[in-house]
Amino acid sequence: MKVLVPIKRVVDYNVKVRPKSDGSDADLANLKMSINPFCEIAVEEAVRLREKGAVTEIVAVSIGMQQSQEQLRTALALGADRAILISTDLAVEPLAIAKCLKALMDSEKPDIVLLGKQAIDGDNNQTGQMLGAFTGYAQGTFASELTLEDGRAVVKREVDGGLQTVSLELPAIVTSDLRLNEPRYASLPNIMKAKRKPLDTMTPEELGVDVSPRTQLINVRLPAERVAGIIVEDVATLVDKLKNEAKVIS
Amino acid sequence: MALDQETLEQLLSTVRRFVSQRLMPLEAQVDEEDRIPPTVVSEMRELGLFGLTIPQAYGGLGLNTEEECRVIMEIGLTSPAFRSVFGTNNGIGSQGIVMDGTEEQKNHYLPLLASGDVIGSFALTEPDVGSDSGAVKTKAVKEGDHYVLNGTKRYTTNASSAQLFTVFARTDASEPGARGVSAFLVDANTPGIVLSEPYKKMGQKGAHVCDVTFDDCRVPQANIIGGPDRLNKGFETAMKTLDRGRIHIAALSVGCARRLIDTSVTYAVERKQFGKPIAEFQLLQGMIADSQAECYAAECMVIDAARRRDAGLPATMQASCCKLFATEMVGKVADRAVQIHGGAGYMEEYAVSRFYRDVRLFRIYEGTSQIQQSIIARNLIRAAR
Ligand SMILES: Cc1cc2nc3c(=O)[nH]c(=O)nc-3n(C[C@H](O)[C@H](O)[C@H](O)COP(=O)(O)OP(=O)(O)OC[C@H]3O[C@@H](n4cnc5c(N)ncnc54)[C@H](O)[C@@H]3O)c2cc1C
Numbered sequence: 001m002k003v004l005v006p007i008k009r010v011v012d013y014n015v016k017v018r019p020k021s022d023g024s025d026a027d028l029a030n031l032k033m034s035i036n037p038f039c040e041i042a043v044e045e046a047v048r049l050r051e052k053g054a055v056t057e058i059v060a061v062s063i064g065m066q067q068s069q070e071q072l073r074t075a076l077a078l079g080a081d082r083a084i085l086i087s088t089d090l091a092v093e094p095l096a097i098a099k100c101l102k103a104l105m106d107s108e109k110p111d112i113v114l115l116g117k118q119a120i121d122g123d124n125n126q127t128g129q130m131l132g133a134f135t136g137y138a139q140g141t142f143a144s145e146l147t148l149e150d151g152r153a154v155v156k157r158e159v160d161g162g163l164q165t166v167s168l169e170l171p172a173i174v175t176s177d178l179r180l181n182e183p184r185y186a187s188l189p190n191i192m193k194a195k196r197k198p199l200d201t202m203t204p205e206e207l208g209v210d211v212s213p214r215t216q217l218i219n220v221r222l223p224a225e226r227v228a229g230i231i232v233e234d235v236a237t238l239v240d241k242l243k244n245e246a247k248v249i250s
Numbered sequence: 251m252a253l254d255q256e257t258l259e260q261l262l263s264t265v266r267r268f269v270s271q272r273l274m275p276l277e278a279q280v281d282e283e284d285r286i287p288p289t290v291v292s293e294m295r296e297l298g299l300f301g302l303t304i305p306q307a308y309g310g311l312g313l314n315t316e317e318e319c320r321v322i323m324e325i326g327l328t329s330p331a332f333r334s335v336f337g338t339n340n341g342i343g344s345q346g347i348v349m350d351g352t353e354e355q356k357n358h359y360l361p362l363l364a365s366g367d368v369i370g371s372f373a374l375t376e377p378d379v380g381s382d383s384g385a386v387k388t389k390a391v392k393e394g395d396h397y398v399l400n401g402t403k404r405y406t407t408n409a410s411s412a413q414l415f416t417v418f419a420r421t422d423a424s425e426p427g428a429r430g431v432s433a434f435l436v437d438a439n440t441p442g443i444v445l446s447e448p449y450k451k452m453g454q455k456g457a458h459v460c461d462v463t464f465d466d467c468r469v470p471q472a473n474i475i476g477g478p479d480r481l482n483k484g485f486e487t488a489m490k491t492l493d494r495g496r497i498h499i500a501a502l503s504v505g506c507a508r509r510l511i512d513t514s515v516t517y518a519v520e521r522k523q524f525g526k527p528i529a530e531f532q533l534l535q536g537m538i539a540d541s542q543a544e545c546y547a548a549e550c551m552v553i554d555a556a557r558r559r560d561a562g563l564p565a566t567m568q569a570s571c572c573k574l575f576a577t578e579m580v581g582k583v584a585d586r587a588v589q590i591h592g593g594a595g596y597m598e599e600y601a602v603s604r605f606y607r608d609v610r611l612f613r614i615y616e617g618t619s620q621i622q623q624s625i626i627a628r629n630l631i632r633a634a635r
Contacts, residue, residue, distance in 0.1 A: 070259075073256065074260065077260065184296075185264055185268055185293075185297055186264055187297050189311060191257060192253070192261070192306075195257050
């Protein structure tokens with residue numbers, strides 16, 4: 001069984017991001033970049049499935065700038081067998097990523113595509129669902145547990161108000177939630193071995209996909225600073241303030 | 251072969267993450283309990299920390315000196331007791347075999363040391379033999395194809411968890427100096443080995459040191475490092491391992507100094523007196539700046555000495571310069587860190603007070619500061635004659 005794990009290069013979650021001074025975008029110059037944490041969980045899950053003998057091959061793929069190779073190497077160090085970079089300098093959107101993945105799936109024919117539920121930069125939470133629509137495959141999003149049995153993928157999903165279990169026909173699309181697993185540290189020997197694993201590069205054009213953006217970023221700015229709160233004397237004052245000052249109730 | 255920049259960066263960021271997520275939160279507990287949780291030791295094994303310096307052909311990472319130093323600077327950001335767990339396997343406990351061992355010894359011991367399945371310990375110091383380490387009194391007397399060892403080794407790091415000792419013993423009774431000493435690989439199960447209670451130390455709680463007594467211990471002559479051909483050449487082996495070890499300790503000192511500076515600056519920015527953060531007082535800024543400048547100087551020395559060694563150039567004097575300067579530096583930095591913290595710096599609950607005790611050791615083992623000074627001066631004077 002083959003698993004395709006798409007991963008994204010994002011600003012490390014420990015870094016505090018600021019807008020550029022002209023407000024045109026977030027300022028990412030010289031920031032520490034990492035593999036998106038949800039993608040890392042997806043890689044870890046694929047590796048665990050292989051350790052259980054359910055999976056035989058793990059292919060990591062990233063769509064983005066050349067430097068995304070670094071994150072693919074991380075995936076290889078964690079246990080992916082080979083990696084593919086679909087290289088583009090354009091800022092790729094979920095729609096473009098999903099189209100690239102669909103095109104890649106036509107040749108790779110994975111049994112499961114295991115994605116992060118969202119990337120911590122754009123917080124879009126769309127790629128997996130769009131890929132589900134393009135392929136027509138069953139999807140199990142927000143997975144907090146994934147088991148393979150009798151040629152089906154059983155996914156425990158984190159939904160509002162509890163857990164939902166779905167059984168998916170393969171091939172299937174699964175997106176990982178935070179509690180799916182706790183990723184291991186890549187061992188130092190495996191980091192060194194990752195360099196020798198295959199990493200192929202292709203372009204969206206070769207896949208016949210137009211990745212040009214469909215949305216335009218107009219402005220990025222920090223949220224307004226919070227001002228200090230006050231302690232009100234009684235409930236009546238509170239209600240009055242909510243009505244007449246904050247105007248959040250009427 | 252040196253690693254490419256990208257792989258090295260991945261290696262370092264993984265170690266950094268392990269240090270900040272797994273080790274730092276345990277520092278106070280380890281100090282309190284004088285014990286490193288076994289699960290953490292297993293994680294260190296899985297990560298590959300025991301085999302940093304052991305060649306890849308024998309299951310290690312085969313890092314060169316510079317790469318090793320960069321990893322150790324990251325490790326230095328947390329309590330040095332953690333480093334001690336895998337310190338001997340990467341240094342004095344394995345490098346003798348790496349440098350002078352027979353092919354058979356390498357094949358047998360190095361993979362076990364690299365994986366951390368075997369802990370190696372280095373037994374040179376004795377009750378009457380410290381800085382004058384060539385004066386080893388432990389005796390090894392030949393009986394058939396074995397040697398019989400008798401004597402006591404002092405302050406042996408990791409002895410209580412070791413399965414393998416590198417023991418220095420006098421094989422030539424007629425030669426009182428370094429030229430009569432051989433290095434033996436001794437299995438910890440060998441009958442006649444007795445360990446003392448662990449010493450109660452000033453710092454680095456969690457890392458254990460005790461005395462090891464050899465009472466009629468029979469060791470095959472094939473266990474001389476490098477085989478019987480290297481009889482009476484053990485001290486040479488010991489000194490060779492120390493070059494690299496001294497640069498390693500200097501790198502560790504740089505890591506600890508970085509942590510101390512970072513902690514001090516954070517504190518100075520938050521703590522207010524006379525209506526403003528104490529970081530705004532120039533007298534404190536002076537301390538912070540001196541610490542940073544000295545730490546940076548030590549870092550540059552370490553990297554330069556490591557590169558010299560990796561290039562195959564003589565580096566004994568440079569290694570001593572690094573060990574002397576960096577360990578004295580971290581002593582001063584720790585002292586200033588306590589000062590910047592004021593009364594809080596004297597309290598156990600603040601990391602700087604623990605580091606202050608921990609880093610004191612660096613000026614003493616693997617050659618005291620005075621011994622480093624002697625080596626440096628001796629080298630220069632010899633060249634002038
Ligand atoms: C925690 C800890 C762990 C250790 N681990 C190990 C280990 O794993 N294996 C091992 O073999 N040893 C180990 N040691 C021993 C350590 O290497 C020695 O303590 C060190 O070499 C100093 O020897 P000494 O204690 O006998 O001091 P001494 O040699 O007695 O020195 C006392 C003082 O005299 C000075 N002095 C001595 N000779 C001279 C000289 N010629 N010129 C100027 N000054 C001089 C010294 O600098 C020092 O200030 C450890 C020690 C400690 C404290």
